[in-house]
Amino acid sequence: NAGVTQTPKFQVLKTGQSMTLQCAQDMNHNSMYWYRQDPGMGLRLIYYSASEGTTDKGEVPNGYNVSRLNKREFSLRLESAAPSQTSVYFCASSVGSRWQYFGPGTRLTVT
Amino acid sequence: AQKITQTQPGMFVQEKEAVTLDCTYDTSDPSYGLFWYKQPSSGEMIFLIYQGSYDQQNATEGRYSLNFQKARKSANLVISASQLGDSAMYFCAMREGGAGGYNKLIFGAGTRLAVHP
Numbered sequence: 001n002a003g004v005t006q007t008p009k010f011q012v013l014k015t016g017q018s019m020t021l022q023c024a025q026d027m028n029h030n031s032m033y034w035y036r037q038d039p040g041m042g043l044r045l046i047y048y049s050a051s052e053g054t055t056d057k058g059e060v061p062n063g064y065n066v067s068r069l070n071k072r073e074f075s076l077r078l079e080s081a082a083p084s085q086t087s088v089y090f091c092a093s094s095v096g097s098r099w100q101y102f103g104p105g106t107r108l109t110v111t
Numbered sequence: 112a113q114k115i116t117q118t119q120p121g122m123f124v125q126e127k128e129a130v131t132l133d134c135t136y137d138t139s140d141p142s143y144g145l146f147w148y149k150q151p152s153s154g155e156m157i158f159l160i161y162q163g164s165y166d167q168q169n170a171t172e173g174r175y176s177l178n179f180q181k182a183r184k185s186a187n188l189v190i191s192a193s194q195l196g197d198s199a200m201y202f203c204a205m206r207e208g209g210a211g212g213y214n215k216l217i218f219g220a221g222t223r224l225a226v227h228p
Contacts, residue, residue, distance in 0.1 A: 043156075043216070044222055045216065059217075092156075099157060102158075104155075107154075
């Protein structure tokens with residue numbers, strides 16, 4: 001039982017490049033989320049998927065797209081990376097209202 | 112408008128003592144949930160404790176307890192018998208609404224706790 005896994009762990013991009021961050025959970029959770037954490041700050045919600053087949057914007061969705069590939073997987077895509085997207089990205093999943101678990105994070109630097 | 116406020120950027124405590132980390136929140140929704148997470152220097156987010164707005168009793172999980180004062184809109188985390196491994200960043204977060212099975216969390220800015228031997 002690996003919980004929430006994310007790949008890659010680290011990534012460096014040049015401005016304008018694209019990439020996809022992958023997330024998978026093996027806990028049979030219905031809901032999945034993408035957050036970003038900037039230095040010295042709490043996490044902010046980018047997108048979420050309340051259930052398989054649905055996705056919705058969070059607080060800071062600009063510059064990102066998501067795909068809920070199936071119940072297990074939820075990917076985050078940066079189409080044209082910008083230095084302002086340098087951050088640590090966390091994927092999370094939840095079941096019900098009380099339990100929310102996070103992946104280990106992806107540290108992304110855009111130069 | 113900021114929904115979660117953690118007023119203590121940094122705290123320190125002596126090993127084996129108790130410490131309280133403050134969290135106040137703002138919501139007009141009668142149904143909400145409050146979470147505390149620990150983020151050690153390694154960076155992962157570790158779930159500690161949860162309190163629902165309709166829960167009658169304060170939540171407890173081992174050495175962690177949540178001092179929930181609904182009228183004051185505060186949800187302070189109490190760590191008893193601090194250990195060196197408790198040194199980390201601590202985040203308070205809130206879910207507005209009854210969830211409907213999912214949690215869109217709003218996070219505070221965090222409190223960095225240092226435990227001294």
